[in-house]
Amino acid sequence: MSNNSTAKLMQGNVAIAHGAIAAGCRFFAGYPITPSSEIAEVLSKELPAVDGTFIQMEDEIASIGAVVGASIAGAKSMTATSGPGFSLKQENLGMAVMAEVPLVVVDVQRGGPSTGLPTKGSQGDVMQARWGTHGDHPIIAIAPSSVEECYDMTIRAFNLAEQYRTPVIILTDEIIAHLTEKIEIKPASKIELYNRGKPNVAPEKYLPYKLTESGIPPMANFGEGYRYHITGLVHDETGFPTNDEKEAHRQLMRLNTKFDQHMDSILDYEEINTKNMDLLLVSYGAPARSAKRAMKIMQKQGVNAGYLRLKTIWPFATDKIKKLSRKVDTIIVPEMNLGQIAGEIERYIPDNTEIIRVNHVNGEAIKPQEIVNAMIKKD
Amino acid sequence: MSFRQEIRLSGSGGQGLILVGKVLAEAAAIYDGLNATQSQSYGPEARGGASRSEVIISDGDIEYPKAENLDILLALTQEACNKYHKDLKAGGILIVDEKMVKTIPDKDYKVVQLPIIKSATERLGKFIVANIVSLGIIVKISEVVSEESIRHAIKARVPKGTEELNLKAFDEGMALAEEWLNAHSG
Structure with a gap:
């Protein structure tokens, strides 16, 4: 009998929760829904143990609202849901895309439409992940095929969110999320973590939506002395709303092409x-x-x-x-x-x-x- | 050629069949050093409704994690037996509770009919451990995982404070299966 101490038998959803902790996630707000609930269940125990915050909110809309706010304040933040809840989150997801707030949404897909087949697997939300929120916008969605990838890809989701100032969707399905199989947990020393780029200018010179070479403007956390405006309206480099057509074009084109020069790092197959x-x-x-x-x-x-x-x-x-x-x-x-x-x-x-x-x-x-x-x- | 064993545990929701699946997979994957997957299918009800838990054990990669050609089927309700027996391969093992499953399909299976729920209720005083009694029967008859590994896995997976009761239930299942094997040898 061999007992390899780094190998564990784990369920996909549980691996997502542990992957989030390993990625540095310290804030989770959610509303339970089958087949995603194990993620919230595990994080309700694990987050307080690392001085993180777990909140069960009154619904899915408030959950992602809290996650947007927590991320702006500097915490790596996540929510988890399934198709019906993902539909509810679309409005605030669009706000996060527009305001370029890093966060992770896990969608454990179940049969749809509507409440559909709550305990059964599906991939019916592929297009909802792409176009569920209105307006032309960029989005990243990644899909694990094993329990080990549930863990690894959750870490990757946080890294992509932080690197590219964007919401990232983990588009998994009931079959993988409820699958239990062997995984090798990597030691923390072998996990590479990315954090959002911070401004290196004085607060009064900071432009939160600056047109930078990388396409990704540095992000100051609220509470760190950088005061700026965040809105879902089209805004200029300062973050304040604008109706100027040239400026609107400039900012929306930057938003919609901001992944273009980073595709090699974003695409994975x-x-x-x-x-x-x-x-x-x-x-x-x-x-x-x-x-x-x-x-x-x-x-x-x-x-x-x-x-x-x-x-x-x-x-x-x-x-x-x-x-x-x-x-x-x-x-x-x-x-x-x-x-x-x-x-x-x-x-x-x-x-x-x-x-x-x-x-x-x-x-x-x-x-x-x-x-x-x-x-x-x-x- | 690698081997692939497919086990389906079926009955009604709340019988603890998903736990049995996880214990079997843990014994195989963590203690016996094989690959194993456990998956499940159940309805939206908290209790009742058809429930099934599946375990694949292999010494190779397990790409498709669902069972389709069963080596072992455990059926704790007549409904489960009726629904799933057709997925058993020829010569496969059908394990049923003798009181719950009265109508046995007449095909090329090894049918193991035992008082699983009665033993749990009368000998152990807990209806709820019928799942682990079943596990004892499966392990004794199929030898799909080692006895030592499964005992480690039971201790690791059952709720704290119930280890002794569950190990007793496992022994009870092993003993039932041994009687059956003695009566059916040769």
Whole structure:
């Protein structure tokens, strides 16, 4: 019998909570909802133990409101919810995007629309994560496929939020969030943490929305002597509202292109056998595990299948999809919705490349054999 | 070729089947050094409603974490047995409570019918430990994890203060299974 002391058996949601603590999260406000509640449950115990704050708020709207405020005051902050609660958070999420407030929202997707299938898995919120709040805006959403990634990607979510002054959505699903499996917890010394860039000018010279070279203006925490205005209205470099069309254009274009020069660091994916392949599987979250199994079954049957797993969902891996789609005539996209990413892929591929969609909206996991069968049916 | 064992624990919500799944997975993954996943499917009810917990144990990677070709099925209600027996592979093991499950499908399974709930209620005085009695039966009959590992995992996973009761329940299940094995050998 071996007992490797760094290996633990852990549930996905529990790993997200512990990953948040490891990332330096010290503020959580939320309202319980299946299948995300274990995240709040664990943090209600763990946060006070590290002098952090846990608040169960009166609803989802107030939860993200509190998280926006806590982050402005300097705390790495998070909330967790599922589809119905994510809908409620959209207004304040937009405010955080506009005001460029770093924060993390975990959406453990369950069957929808509305209250839907509360205890069943789904990926129905992919487009809600992208366009749930109104107006053209940038957003980062990442999707774990294992319990270990629940931990690691939560740390990454906080790092991305702090580096790029943005809300980051962890778009997981009931299957991964309620999966229990082995994980290796990295020692703190091996975890790289990023903190928001602070101003290096005197308070009276500070411009919170300055057009900097990196596209990311430094952020002063409230209470540190830098007094500035925060609003959801279009604002100039000082943070005060403006109606000037040139200034509005300048600031909104900066906002909407601020990830462009950082795409290499934001985009993340797993690629297997994509150099010389005849067919490509593209997946993310729980179905990506089935897709990987399907790839192995196909390869055994003599089909030269390649595999691309999107770990970053938004911004979309446009260039990668363009490049890989030119090598194949068929792309299989298994997802637990009716083709939200398949539709996105379709925008970027050659006309003669066919997409085979393998979709579930009944809450049940997609079986590897279903993916293999979809390929056989086509032939 | 790596091995893959698929176990489904089924019954009604509140019977503690998710805990049994986590104990089995912990024994395999942490103490026996294998890979294991535990997943679950249940309704929105706090108690009642169909509930199932699944454990995959393998010495290789576990990509698909759900069970589809069962080696072992535990059914603590007739409804669960009716619904899931078709997922058992030929020659698989079907473990049922003899009072709750009266109609057994006539197929190529090894059927282990035992007084699981009666033993928990009468011999241990707690209906609630029927789940761990079942675990004793599964481990004795399948030998899917080592006895030493499962005892460590029970101690690590059951609520504090109930370790002794649960270990007794485990022994009770092992003893029931041993009687069954003796009666069905050769």
